[in-house]
Amino acid sequence: MSTLARRDTKPELDLRRELHRRGMRYRVQVKVPGNNRRTIDIAFTRVRLAVYVDGCFWHGCPEHHVRPRANSEWWQWKIERNQARDADTDRELAEAGWEVLRIWEHEPPGLAADAVQGAYGELVQAR
Incomplete structure (x- = not known):
């Protein structure tokens, strides 16, 4: 498990490319305020929008997660x-005034970017 990519996964890179293509600028791997052990995958710091690209296996996607048979309880x-x-x-970020958006890795980059762009637009208008 320690050899698996924790950042710059293919779904994350695909989303970042699509966001950049749309002219959206962001920061990558920003530390969660008050918790230096955790990071935000894609952060829009001006509007405090945190975007996570969650893997279906590791985060228990309701559509795609299949628990292995070997060592099932673990x-x-x-x-x-x-x-x-x-x-x-999510709770820590909300307490720090951030909006959190979680996207499953199986979502197409275009649809995921639409969701990010929509959340970003709402936060800009709310300011």
């Missing part, structure tokens, strides 16, 4: 722990 514990960490991170 994998269930691991995925539930990841989901609890995600919820805790």
